[in-house]
Amino acid sequence: MPRVHYLNADYGIKSWLLTTDHKRIAWLYLVSITFFFSIGGVAATLMRLNLLEPQGLIVEPETYNKLFSMHGIVMIFFFLVPSIPAVLGNFLIPLMLGARDVAFPRLNLLSWYVFMTGGSFVLYALIAGGVDTGWTFYTPLSTLYLNTHVMAAAGGVFIAGFSSILTGLNFVVTIHKMRAPGLTWFRLPLFIWAMYATSIIFIIGTPVVAITLALLIIERFFHVGIFDPALGGDPILFQHLFWFYSHPAVYVMILPSMGVVSELVTAFSRKKIFGYHFIAFSSVAIAVIGFLVWGHHMFVSGQSVYAGLVFSALSMAVAIPSAVKVFNWTATLYKGSISYEAPMLYALGFIGLFTIGGLTGLYLATTAIDQHVHATYFVIAHFHYIMVGGAVMGYMGGIHYWWPKISGRLYPDAWARVAAIIIFVGFNLTFFPQFILGYLGMPRRYAVYPPEFQTLNVISTAGASILGLGYIIPLIYLAWSIRYGPVAGPNPWKATGLEWTTSSPPTTHNFEETPVVTEEPYGYDRLAEEIQVA
Amino acid sequence: MYFVVFFSLLTLTLLTWQIAYIDLGRWNMVVALIISITKTVLVAAFFMHLRWSASMVRLVVFAAVFWLAIMLTLTLGDIFTRNMVSQPQPWQASSVVSQPTTAGSPQR
Amino acid sequence: MIASRRKYKLHNSQAVVAEQFDDRTQQHEAASLGMWIFLATEVMFFGALFTGYTIYRNLYTTAFEAGSHLLNAKIGALNTAVLIGSSLTMALAVHAAQTGMRKRLMTFLVSTMVLGGVFLYIKFAIEWVHDYRDGMVPGLHFTYSGPQASHVAMFFCFYFIMTGVHALHMIIGEGVMTVLLIMAWRGRFSKESHNHIEMFGLYWHFIDIIWIFLFPLLYLLGAHY
Numbered sequence: 001m002p003r004v005h006y007l008n009a010d011y012g013i014k015s016w017l018l019t020t021d022h023k024r025i026a027w028l029y030l031v032s033i034t035f036f037f038s039i040g041g042v043a044a045t046l047m048r049l050n051l052l053e054p055q056g057l058i059v060e061p062e063t064y065n066k067l068f069s070m071h072g073i074v075m076i077f078f079f080l081v082p083s084i085p086a087v088l089g090n091f092l093i094p095l096m097l098g099a100r101d102v103a104f105p106r107l108n109l110l111s112w113y114v115f116m117t118g119g120s121f122v123l124y125a126l127i128a129g130g131v132d133t134g135w136t137f138y139t140p141l142s143t144l145y146l147n148t149h150v151m152a153a154a155g156g157v158f159i160a161g162f163s164s165i166l167t168g169l170n171f172v173v174t175i176h177k178m179r180a181p182g183l184t185w186f187r188l189p190l191f192i193w194a195m196y197a198t199s200i201i202f203i204i205g206t207p208v209v210a211i212t213l214a215l216l217i218i219e220r221f222f223h224v225g226i227f228d229p230a231l232g233g234d235p236i237l238f239q240h241l242f243w244f245y246s247h248p249a250v251y252v253m254i255l256p257s258m259g260v261v262s263e264l265v266t267a268f269s270r271k272k273i274f275g276y277h278f279i280a281f282s283s284v285a286i287a288v289i290g291f292l293v294w295g296h297h298m299f300v301s302g303q304s305v306y307a308g309l310v311f312s313a314l315s316m317a318v319a320i321p322s323a324v325k326v327f328n329w330t331a332t333l334y335k336g337s338i339s340y341e342a343p344m345l346y347a348l349g350f351i352g353l354f355t356i357g358g359l360t361g362l363y364l365a366t367t368a369i370d371q372h373v374h375a376t377y378f379v380i381a382h383f384h385y386i387m388v389g390g391a392v393m394g395y396m397g398g399i400h401y402w403w404p405k406i407s408g409r410l411y412p413d414a415w416a417r418v419a420a421i422i423i424f425v426g427f428n429l430t431f432f433p434q435f436i437l438g439y440l441g442m443p444r445r446y447a448v449y450p451p452e453f454q455t456l457n458v459i460s461t462a463g464a465s466i467l468g469l470g471y472i473i474p475l476i477y478l479a480w481s482i483r484y485g486p487v488a489g490p491n492p493w494k495a496t497g498l499e500w501t502t503s504s505p506p507t508t509h510n511f512e513e514t515p516v517v518t519e520e521p522y523g524y525d526r527l528a529e530e531i532q533v534a
Numbered sequence: 535m536y537f538v539v540f541f542s543l544l545t546l547t548l549l550t551w552q553i554a555y556i557d558l559g560r561w562n563m564v565v566a567l568i569i570s571i572t573k574t575v576l577v578a579a580f581f582m583h584l585r586w587s588a589s590m591v592r593l594v595v596f597a598a599v600f601w602l603a604i605m606l607t608l609t610l611g612d613i614f615t616r617n618m619v620s621q622p623q624p625w626q627a628s629s630v631v632s633q634p635t636t637a638g639s640p641q642r
Numbered sequence: 643m644i645a646s647r648r649k650y651k652l653h654n655s656q657a658v659v660a661e662q663f664d665d666r667t668q669q670h671e672a673a674s675l676g677m678w679i680f681l682a683t684e685v686m687f688f689g690a691l692f693t694g695y696t697i698y699r700n701l702y703t704t705a706f707e708a709g710s711h712l713l714n715a716k717i718g719a720l721n722t723a724v725l726i727g728s729s730l731t732m733a734l735a736v737h738a739a740q741t742g743m744r745k746r747l748m749t750f751l752v753s754t755m756v757l758g759g760v761f762l763y764i765k766f767a768i769e770w771v772h773d774y775r776d777g778m779v780p781g782l783h784f785t786y787s788g789p790q791a792s793h794v795a796m797f798f799c800f801y802f803i804m805t806g807v808h809a810l811h812m813i814i815g816e817g818v819m820t821v822l823l824i825m826a827w828r829g830r831f832s833k834e835s836h837n838h839i840e841m842f843g844l845y846w847h848f849i850d851i852i853w854i855f856l857f858p859l860l861y862l863l864g865a866h867y
């Protein structure tokens with residue numbers, strides 16, 4: 001560990017709140033999103049507790065509506081969307097590129113402040129009584145019929161959107177303009193490709209949801225009728241504009257995780273990634289095709305049947321690049337020298353659970369099936385398999401893998417493996433019953449349900465308690481490790497990648513001198529030779 | 535050069551304004567859009583120096599236009615096909631499927 | 643942030659390269675790419691409004707034409723000319739910066755600000771005030787009583803929102819120009835280092851482009867009545 005590194009280079013609250021160091025900004029985001037995750041988690045806990053009884057155990061339906069809305073808004077916009085990009089992306093992109101910082105460090109800090117401002121609006125909405133529109137803010141419910149804090153919540157999301165836009169902009173320019181000499185596009189780590197694709201979505205999609213929420217606020221405030229059928233407005237237009245962003249947003253949430261998994265799978269199989277070009281191009285393909293499928297959220301909304309046809313077909317297409325990745329990861333694992341440290345457990349969990357989630361997406365993309373399972377727990381199970389079983393596990397895997405680099409310390413891997421397994425078990429117990437519940441017809445966003453669904457709901461809640469425990473354990477040992485963990489060297493995993501060539505933690509400017517890249521990525525066969533020769 | 539572009543832009547503005555007073559039916563909008571696009575190309579190419587810019591920058595412009603086109607196309611695609619009624623095929627003579635689809639959805 | 647203030651006090655044409663960049667070329671290319679990407683986000687931002695407008699225009703064509711007819715196309719055309727003029731002065735300002743001519747840069751910046759101010763004055767003090775008095779503002783004061791009044795109101799919704807968002811961008815531009823003017827006065831820009839002027843120029847021209855579309859779509863729709 002170097003004597004002076006980015007964590008101890010400067011002390012005091014000002015040095016953190018006015019930092020332009022991308023690594024410190026990553027920490028700011030890490031703390032913030034962990035806070036928001038706990039709020040979203042509390043909402044989920046209350047929801048699942050309520051669902052222990054068919055008539056609702058602890059809250060009134062109006063309150064339940066507010067709980068699922070806050071859970072969705074907070075988890076999506078203030079945890080998942082920023083999670084890997086703002087934490088791992090901010091920290092790692094300059095390091096992986098051999099750069100001293102991102103292209104626009106002050107803009108980076110501004111992003112965080114904008115994010116926190118948006119978060120404050122949502123927190124205000126929460127404290128002042130909550131919002132019950134669902135995270136989707138559908139009109140005319142949100143514009144005409146509710147007296148909850150819609151404008152504050154929508155305003156918070158609107159503001160937070162600009163944080164994403166600025167981050168995406170920063171990343172694209174950094175990746176284009178600040179690569180080390182010799183680091184050509186096809187020598188980039190696949191995490192960078194994933195972050196590039198994610199940034200495209202940030203840039204193109206977020207402005208649309210921003211203006212949509214602004215229109216919602218205007219309609220609510222001025223009592224005009226942009227989306228009000230009685231005044232000639234079209235509520236489906238709101239859905240089109242909303243989902244134009246929100247569907248690509250789900251790819252924002254999964255692509256970075258896929259990038260992490262690409263890194264983990266290769267590092268812990270000690271093997272070069274299989275099909276580098278396929279994985280790189282599939283990331284971009286997911287970003288592009290992801291913009292063509294938004295109507296699959298609207299099959300039963302009243303949109304034209306022909307539009308539904310088109311969106312259904314395109315939704316089938318978007319599964320292809322994802323499948324390509326899963327096959328390539330599997331091929332990487334094959335005949336690899338696999339070790340099962342915690343990051344690898346998360347990566348393997350990701351591959352399995354994402355596959356299940358993704359395949360159930362194809363069910364939903366089939367209009368005939370969607371007629372029956374739209375707005376049921378089937379959908380909820382589908383996206384939680386991808387978001388939690390996929391994205392969050394990727395995030396956890398990435399945090400663990402790069403933790404030595406970020407903190408300069410090793411975490412206790414035994415505890416980490418236990419936590420990973422608890423999370424895996426808890427997750428499946430929570431969400432697999434929900435596939436069945438949805439298939440049997442239990443609607444989502446309902447505080448009560450028919451008594452015959454109780455057993456499955458109880459199993460789900462029990463699983464949720466295990467899952468929650470699984471998330472608390474890493475909080476404890478990761479915090480512990482910052483102070484008491486063994487000191488990590490520059491490359492505790494013996495992995496490839498420029499970030500592992502500098503010290504742990506890195507100095508403020510990352511590299512003593514700008515590295516020059518001469519080799520292809522993931523050169524594990526060369527590393528093995530070197531070790532044998534040595 | 536800037537002045538030449540400026541006077542072209544003014545001329546095109548005058549043109550679009552005056553043509554609007556002539557009734558060409560649907561073509562009014564087409565002509566207006568063509569003129570607007572021309573003006574945009576002039577501003578972008580010469581005032582914004584796109585003509586001499588790096589290809590990456592031009593790719594960004596193309597991407598923005600491309601995705602705007604996607605948003606417009608697919609959304610309008612829905613709006614314009616909402617009330618299209620499919621004629622029943624011979625083999626659908628007696629099935630429910632041949633009912634014209636209104637903007638309905640199964641109520642949950 | 644403190645570091646940049648320190649850099650600011652250096653000799654006016656000394657190379658100002660931020661520490662994350664290797665050289666001025668990289669810095670300039672990054673700034674340029676960054677600004678164009680930002681403009682791409684603005685295309686999508688306004689694009690969603692244009693999408694909504696297009697849909698309703700096609701659904702309620704006669705009502706939209708009636709609404710558009712109530713706008714004053716002559717003033718709209720005048721404002722278009724004013725804004726194009728401000729684009730010219732902005733382009734000349736950038737050219738002045740590129741050739742290191744400080745006084746000329748300041749003159750053209752001021753001209754751009756003045757023309758922008760004229761546009762905003764015409765829009766707010768003349769058009770919007772008149773629209774409000776005549777009861778054409780949905781939600782605040784709307785008294786149109788012809789056929790399909792609610793659809794005409796929809797037109798005016800879009801009119802005010804689109805021109806309002808556009809005007810907001812212009813106001814922000816005026817603010818930035820004030821800062822740039824002060825920086826230019828203090829000698830911050832030179833032939834070698836004038837990224838801010840160039841990047842702001844791109845932003846200002848983009849605002850002009852948005853108006854180039856807004857003018858015919860909003861004002862000229864009902865002109866041939």
